[in-house]
Amino acid sequence: MDRLPIKVRTLTPADVPRWDAFVRACPQATFFHLSAWQGIVEDVLRHRCFFLFAERAGEIIAVLPLAEVRSRLFGHALTSLPFCVYGGIAAADDAGPEAVSALEAEADALARKLGVQHLEYRNLQVRHDDWPRQDLYVTFRKAILPEVEDNMLAIPRKQRAMVRKGIKNALVSEIDANVDRFFALYADNVRRHGTPALSKKFFQRLKDSFGEACEVLTVTDPAGKPLSSVLSFYFRDEVLPYYAGDDLAARDLAANDFKYWELMRRACERGCKVFDYGRSKVGTGPYSFKKNWGFEPQPLSYEYRLYKRDSVPQNNPMNPKYRAFIALWKRLPLGVANAIGPHIVRNLG
Numbered sequence: 001m002d003r004l005p006i007k008v009r010t011l012t013p014a015d016v017p018r019w020d021a022f023v024r025a026c027p028q029a030t031f032f033h034l035s036a037w038q039g040i041v042e043d044v045l046r047h048r049c050f051f052l053f054a055e056r057a058g059e060i061i062a063v064l065p066l067a068e069v070r071s072r073l074f075g076h077a078l079t080s081l082p083f084c085v086y087g088g089i090a091a092a093d094d095a096g097p098e099a100v101s102a103l104e105a106e107a108d109a110l111a112r113k114l115g116v117q118h119l120e121y122r123n124l125q126v127r128h129d130d131w132p133r134q135d136l137y138v139t140f141r142k143a144i145l146p147e148v149e150d151n152m153l154a155i156p157r158k159q160r161a162m163v164r165k166g167i168k169n170a171l172v173s174e175i176d177a178n179v180d181r182f183f184a185l186y187a188d189n190v191r192r193h194g195t196p197a198l199s200k201k202f203f204q205r206l207k208d209s210f211g212e213a214c215e216v217l218t219v220t221d222p223a224g225k226p227l228s229s230v231l232s233f234y235f236r237d238e239v240l241p242y243y244a245g246d247d248l249a250a251r252d253l254a255a256n257d258f259k260y261w262e263l264m265r266r267a268c269e270r271g272c273k274v275f276d277y278g279r280s281k282v283g284t285g286p287y288s289f290k291k292n293w294g295f296e297p298q299p300l301s302y303e304y305r306l307y308k309r310d311s312v313p314q315n316n317p318m319n320p321k322y323r324a325f326i327a328l329w330k331r332l333p334l335g336v337a338n339a340i341g342p343h344i345v346r347n348l349g
Helices: 013-025 036-044 097-114 148-154 157-168 180-192 200-213 255-270 285-292 320-330 334-345
Strands: 006-010 048-056 059-071 075-080 118-123 137-143 172-176 214-220 226-235 238-246 274-281 297-299 301-306
Touching: 006 097, 013 048, 013 059, 036 048, 036 059, 036 200, 048 097, 059 097, 075 097, 097 118, 137 285, 148 157, 148 255, 157 255, 172 180, 172 255, 180 200, 180 214, 180 226, 180 238, 180 334, 200 214, 200 226, 214 255, 226 255, 238 255, 274 285, 285 297
Parallel strands: 075 118, 238 274
Antiparallel strands: 006 048, 048 059, 059 075, 118 301, 137 274, 137 297, 172 214, 214 226, 226 238
C-alpha cells in the first residue's frame, strides 16, 4: 500500500505547539530546532527565517529551520541555523527518505529563488558524502554519571586537581535571575580575544524565550566578585553550556574549571544524563580544554550546496585574512566594542 503524500509547509503561529512537540520527541532534533529561534533570529539578529516542515496526513514528520544571512562583508547564505551549532533536517524515525528529500528540494528551490551563494546544513552526522563539507568543527558530548562523586572521579587527574583548586579557593556558584553579570564578563572576554560581542538584548531574549531551559551560572570569589559565568541550555536530559565569559583573575583562581564542575554537579543532581560541551574549532584552546576533561571530539558534518562559490566559506577567526581585524578589535575600548560589535557579529553566525 502506497504511503499518503507528503506536503511541505512553512511554520505559522498556529503550528508552533505541534512543531515544538515534534522537536522534543524526535531523536534527531536538538535544542536549536525549537521554534523560538525563529523570533530570536528575526527580531534580534534581523535575518529572515523560513522554518519548513514536512507533514503526512496532517502529522509533522520532519522539520528544517532556515535563515537567510545577507552581508556585504561575509556573503549571502541560507543556513540551518546561524548562531546554532546543530541544525539541518530532523526527521522522525518512520518518516522515510522521501520526507528528507522533500525538505531538501524545497530548501534548494528557496536558495535558488533568493539567489544565495550557498546553502549550509549544520548536521551532527553525514547525510551527503559527495557534498562539500567544513571539517573545522567538532563537538564534545559525554554521559553524566548518576552519582556526583563518580563524575568528579571521571575527570582526568590533572584537570580534577584544577577543579579542587577552585573548591579550595572557596569559590561560590550562583544561579542568576538575569544576564547582567554574565554579559559584563562575556563582553570583556570576547573583546580580549578580538571577537565582536553579541548584544545584551540577544541574551535577554534567550532567557525570555526559553525560560528555565536557559540558565545563567556565575562564579564569584568569597567576597562576591564575579569571576566567570556561563549561559547554558537544557533540552530533554542534556545540558549544553553555550556562551561563557570570565575575568582576568579567573585563571589563577581556577574559576573556569570550578564553573564547569559546578554546572556538571548541578546537572547531575537535576537528573541530566548528557553533558554537551559544545562546538570547538580543531586545534584551539577550547578544544584542548575540553579534551583535558576527558571528552572525546566528535566531528560535525557541516554540509554545503554551492551556487555562486567555488569553495566552502571560511568566516571564522582561524582565517588568516582576519588577523589584522582581530588585533585591532583587542585594542578597542570596551564601550566602543559593545556598541558596534552586534552590528558586525550578527553576520558571522
